[in-house]
Amino acid sequence: MTNTAGGGRYVNPDGEFTRDQRYIATRITADGRDGYPVEPGRYRLVVSRACPWANRAMIVRRLLGLEDVLSMAIAGPTHDARSWTFDLDPGGRDPVLGIERLQEAYFARFPGYDRGITVPAIVDIPTGQVVTNDYAQMTLDLSSEWRAYHRPGAPDLYPEALRTEIDEVNEVVFTDVNNGVYRCGFAGSQEAYTKAYHRLFDRLDWLSERLERRRYLVGDTITEADVRLFTTLVRFDAVYHGHFKCNRQKLTEMPVLWAYARDLFQTPGFGDTIDFTHIKRHYYEVHRDINPTGVVPVGPDLSGWLEPHGREALGGRPFGDGTPPPPPRPEEVVPAGHTPLAN
Incomplete structure (x- = not known):
C-alpha cells in the first residue's frame, strides 16, 4: 500500500485506482460516547496544506472559529513511505505533540498500524494517540458536535x-x-x-x-x-x-x-x-x-x-x-x- 493524500492507494487487476477507505471511525462528540468528549484544548488537528482532504478541515475550522479550542499542526508538503513529517517546525518536531512523524501518534494507539498514515488526523494531546482520521465525518462533527464552541456569527455549514x-x-x-x-x-x-x-x-x-x-x-x-x-x-x-x-x-x-x-x-x-x-x-x-x-x-x-x-x-x-x-x-x-x- 502506498501512502498518499487521503489514504492508501491500490490499482486493481483492471488498472482501476482504488482508495483504501478503512479509516479510524472513532468520533469526538459532545456526549463523549466513543470515549472522546469535545473539550477545548484537548485535541490537535494535524493537516498538510498540500492535501485536499485536510484542506476541508482547515476551512471548516476557520469558518466556525474553532482556533481557540482546536489547535492545528501543519506537516510539510512531502512525505516518505512511513508518514507525514513536521519538517516545517524547529528541529523537525511538532511543538505540542513532541513528535517528528504523524506515524508516532498512530502507533501510540495502534502499535503496528498497517493502513495509511493520513491527514487530516485529530490527536489526543494528553495521550499522544490518534483519535480519528475519518476526514468525511470529521468536518461534519466540527459543525454539529463542536457547536458549543463555534464563534459568534459562525455559519451553519450542515443545516438540518x-x-x-x-x-x-x-x-x-x-x-x-x-x-x-x-x-x-x-x-x-x-x-x-x-x-x-x-x-x-x-x-x-x-x-x-x-x-x-x-x-x-x-x-x-x-x-x-x-x-x-x-x-x-x-x-x-x-x-x-x-x-x-x-x-x-x-x-x-x-x-x-x-x-x-x-x-x-x-x-x-x-x-x-x-x-x-x-x-x-x-x-x-x-x-x-x-x-x-x-x-x-x-x-x-x-x-x-x-x-x-x-x-x-x-x-x-x-x-x-x-x-x-x-x-x-x-x-x-x-x-x-x-x-x-x-x-
Whole structure:
C-alpha cells in the first residue's frame, strides 16, 4: 500500500485506482460516547496544506472559529513511505505533540498500524494517540458536535433541513470528482483511465449546469458541499490537469466552475488556507511513479484567482445570518509567494 493524500492507494487487476477507505471511525462528540468528549484544548488537528482532504478541515475550522479550542499542526508538503513529517517546525518536531512523524501518534494507539498514515488526523494531546482520521465525518462533527464552541456569527455549514440534499451532492462529488481525479491520475490501463476521464468531466459538466443559476451547491449559503468541491477545484490547474491527465479543459476554461471557484477563493476562510507551493511540491515530488524526475512545474499563473467573478449577481448570502471569520492567525498565514493573496 502506498501512502498518499487521503489514504492508501491500490490499482486493481483492471488498472482501476482504488482508495483504501478503512479509516479510524472513532468520533469526538459532545456526549463523549466513543470515549472522546469535545473539550477545548484537548485535541490537535494535524493537516498538510498540500492535501485536499485536510484542506476541508482547515476551512471548516476557520469558518466556525474553532482556533481557540482546536489547535492545528501543519506537516510539510512531502512525505516518505512511513508518514507525514513536521519538517516545517524547529528541529523537525511538532511543538505540542513532541513528535517528528504523524506515524508516532498512530502507533501510540495502534502499535503496528498497517493502513495509511493520513491527514487530516485529530490527536489526543494528553495521550499522544490518534483519535480519528475519518476526514468525511470529521468536518461534519466540527459543525454539529463542536457547536458549543463555534464563534459568534459562525455559519451553519450542515443545516438540518438541507442535510439529505447535501449528503446526496457530496456522494456524487466524492465519487466522480474528489476521488475521480485520482482515478485518472493513478489508472494503470488505458481503459481504466479513459473511463475515469469521461466520468470526471461528465460530472463537472453536471456541476456547471447546476451552478449556472445558483451561487452555491445547496441552498443559498455556503455549506459543507461547497467546501468539499472547492478543495478539488482549487488544485485542478496546478496539479490535476497535467499531473493526473485531467486535461479536457483547465478550470480556467470552464467559465461557470472557474467563476464559482474564484468566488469561494475570495471568501474569507477559503483562499487564505491555500498554499499552491505546498500543493505542487506534494504531488510532483511524492508521486514518483507518475513524475519520476520530481521536477515541479513553475506555473500556472495564479493572478486570475483574484479577478472579479460576478457571482454576486446570483444572490445568495455566503454566511447566511452569520459573519465572515476574522483573518487567520499570524502563525497560520500562508507564506508570501505561495498564494496570490499574500503577494
